[in-house]
Amino acid sequence: MNTKRILIILGTLLSIVLLITVFSRLDWETFFKTFQTIHLPGILLAAVIIMINIALRSLRWNLVARIPITHFKHFWQAANIGYLGNMIYPARAGEVLKIIAIHHFVPLKLGKAVTSAVLDRVFDMITVGIFTLLVLWIHSQKVDPNLGRSVIGVFILATLVLTLLIIYANALQVRIQRRSFQDKWQWLQEWLLHAVEGVQALRQTSHLFLILLLTSLVFMFDYFWAWQVMLALGWSLPFEAAVTVGVFILLSVSLPSAPGFIGIYQVACVLALKLYGIDESVAVAYSIVMQLLSFLIMGIQGTLVTVYCGFNLSQERQQDLSHLPE
Structure with missing residues (x-):
């Protein structure tokens, strides 16, 4: 059994265990009453923000x-296919599907498509690190200090690595070009060169500024729509509560889980909202509203794009490993 199948099995088991644990502790009366308090205009506003955010991520x-x-348009289509893939398939298969999709839609070599997607995620990782530090500072009295030190260490390391790559990108490119690769490793040389080209692009000040601006907007909109759902439920929590929820969710979805991060998502919301005194049953209801809303938007857009572009999601999923070298 290969590593990928093991991760899928472990992720599914983890999601099942977490769901059973969460729902076994619910006060069902409180849980269902929470849905009765929903203010529809707030939910509709949150839905619009999700759509805007997908467009901003595609632009970045x-x-x-x-x-x-x-x-x-093609990046927006590929991004939506990726979101749909993550909803349907385990092990974040949507990340592979969106790379394959953009490779089909745009005259973009597969190696460059991969490196562009990875670099795109690097900006997310650094920004998540910044907001994680903010959340740790806000809740410094309630969070284990060892966790704070670990996050700070990872953030500093990731930032340092990216900075060194940007500074020494030209030297790396020369070394890679001079090094002779065996035929079976030619793909690796090509991918490394594409990666260096992507890093070199970040050295363009105006280009980098726009990417950083879009990244900031993406995260603020993410937290804003999460806050709108809180307001739609009649809660009077500060905006920082949505930031806390967003950070907990982003950190938790890095773990193996079932498709759509079911189970993991619920636990993340419960742990985050516990810091604000929100009852566990109410927090689970909030997580379900959040998840259903994002599923609805991403599912509709992803399905429409898939049908419109004639992209065979299941076929590409079955062959996704054949598109990427071992």
């Missing part, structure tokens, strides 16, 4: 890939 990926903005 477009810029990172250094492809003319006229191809923005």
Whole structure:
């Protein structure tokens, strides 16, 4: 059994265990009453923000890939296919599907498609680190200090590595070009060169500023729509509560889980909202509203794009490993 199948099995088991644990502790009367308090306009506003955010993420990926903005539509389509894939398949298969999709839609080599997607995620990782530090500072009296030190260490390391790559990108490119690779490793040399080209693009000040601006907007909109759901439920929590929930969710979805991060998502919301005195049953209801809303938007957009583009999701999923070298 390969590593991928093991991760799928472990992720599914973890999600099942977490769901059983969470729902066994519910006060069902409180849980169902929470849904009765929903203010529909707030939910509709949150849905619009989710759609805007998908467009902003697609635009950032477009810029990172250094492809003319006229191809923005294709990056938006590929991103939606990726979100749909993550909802349906385990092990974040949507990340592979969106790379394959953009490779089909745009004259973009597969190696460059991969490196552009990875670099796009690097900006997310660094920004998550910044907001994680903010949440740790806000809740310094309630969070284990060892966790704070670990997050700070990872954040500093990731930032340092990216900075060194940007500074020494030209030297790395020369070394890779001079090094002779065996035929079976030619793909590795090509991918490394594409990765270096992507890092070199970040040295363009105006380009980097726009990417950083989009990244900031993406995260603030993410937290804003999470806050809108809180307001729609009649809660009077500060905006920082949505930031806390967002950070807990982003850190938790890095763990193996079932499709759509079911189970993991619920536990993340419960742990985050516990810091604000929100009852566990109410927090689970909030997590379900959040998840259903994002599933609805991403599912509809992803399905429409898949049908419109004639992209065979299941076929590409079955062959996804064949597109990527071992």
